[in-house]
Amino acid sequence: MLNYPGYTVSGHVYTSTNGGGIWAGGFGDFDDLESVQALAIVPRTDPWTPATLYAGTYGATGVFSAVFKSTDAGVGWNATGLTGVRVYALAIDPLIPTTLYAGTESGGVFKSSDGGASWSATGLTGVGGVLTLAIDPLTPTTLYAGTGTSGVYKSTNGGVNWNPTGLITWSHISSVSLNPTSVVGGSSSTGTVTLSAAAPAGGAVVALGTDSNVAAVPASATVAAGATSATFTVSTNSLTACAASGATISATYGGVTRSATLTVTPATDTVAIQQADYFANRYELRVAAMSTGSSATLQVYVTSTGVLIGTLKHYDGNRYSGRFTWPVNPQTMTVRSSLCGAATKAVTAK
Known part of the structure; x- marks a missing residue:
């Protein structure tokens, strides 16, 4: 009776004895966090002989990852000599199954x-991971490796050497950029999406998004047919706090997402202090200041401690002043504006 093993992301291998109609088992000595990424079955001529299988696992951080082997059609599993690496793909030589x-x-x-007892590295690192392997059934020393970022590689000597066959190209989002990358809240920035190749007939609709309510983008940007880029406007809101905020702008096309960060800063006024005098005999602090924002509220603080002394009165245009009873000379004082500007000045003893 033929068994058809299958694998899952939950660390189990299932088997079917009716061509996939029903699956049973959930066999495996795997942790639930060990995702079974690859399964390979050793060719056999006797259907009554239990199948020998290999499973490649991809564990979460700190979880065991390895190539496992079963000699009883998946009932029991043992780690082979390749452990501690996340495995994406497996391939067996059909003529020499070991x-x-x-x-x-x-x-x-x-x-x-030797059937997994020992392993040696053949190379092909730094290519974004080897995601799939294929072996020529007639000439098993010829192999093909599909990589994450560098296309397909070929070996004609059983993995001793690997040579690139060329990149697999498709039109996808290559980058998203912003100009400028930092704006004052309420201002806008221009975004540009760039494709890896010219847009097809009818154009390419690039989906846009943002992770913050500080910035807003249109739902999409369309790259015209034959073009490789398009622009869009990123609008921003005024900030209610005096701290800068960031927004990630994302663009998705062709199964690829790229992003860029926009920094949004608060609109600030300029504060200048004209007078900072302390009259010790009266325990009185006199302060005069100006702000470029006529609607600002200005408050006076002890610079060294951050203690609030009081709020200045707005009496003429951009000018503010105040007299405060204070027990000691604060030495240095800071005037902070509700519009985020600030200034510091040494206090003169009178």
Whole structure:
């Protein structure tokens, strides 16, 4: 009876004995966090002989990742000699089933010539992970490796050497940029989306988004047919706080998402202090200041402690003043504006 093993992300291998009509088991000595990414079955001529299988796992951070082996059709599993690496792909030599290959996240391609007991690295690192492996059934020393960022590689000597066959290209979002990258709240920035290749007939609709209510973007930007880029406007809101805020602007097309960060700063006024005098005999502090924002509220603080002394009165245009009873000379005082401006001045003893 033929078994059809299948694998899942929850750390289990299931089997079907009726061509996939019904699945059962959930076999596996795997942790639930060990995602079974790849499954390979050793060719056999006797359907009554229990199948030998290999499973490549991808564990969460701190979880065991390895190539596992089962010699009883998936009932029991044991780790092979390749452990501690996240495995994406497996391939078995159909003529010499004890020879197999494993594609990994960061270690490239590994090869075993003894049924998984020992492994050696064949290279192909720094390519964004080896996501898939294919072996030529007629010439098993010829292999193909699909990578995350560098296209397809080919080996004609059993993994000893790998040569690029060229990038797999498709039109997708290459970048999103902002100009300027920092604006005062209430102002706008111009965004540009750039594709990896010219947009097809009918144009390319790039989906846009933002993670903050400080900034707003249109739902999409359309790159005209034959063009590689398009612009859009990012509008911003005025900030109610005196701290800068960031917004991530994202663009998605062709299954790829790119993002850029826009910094939004508050609109601030300029504060200047004309008088900061302390009369010790009267315990009185006199302050005069100006603000470029005529609607601002100005408050006086002890610079060293941040203690509020009082609020200045707005009496003429952009001018403010105040007299405060204070027990000691604050030495240095800071005037802060509700419009986020500030100024500091040494206090003169009178």
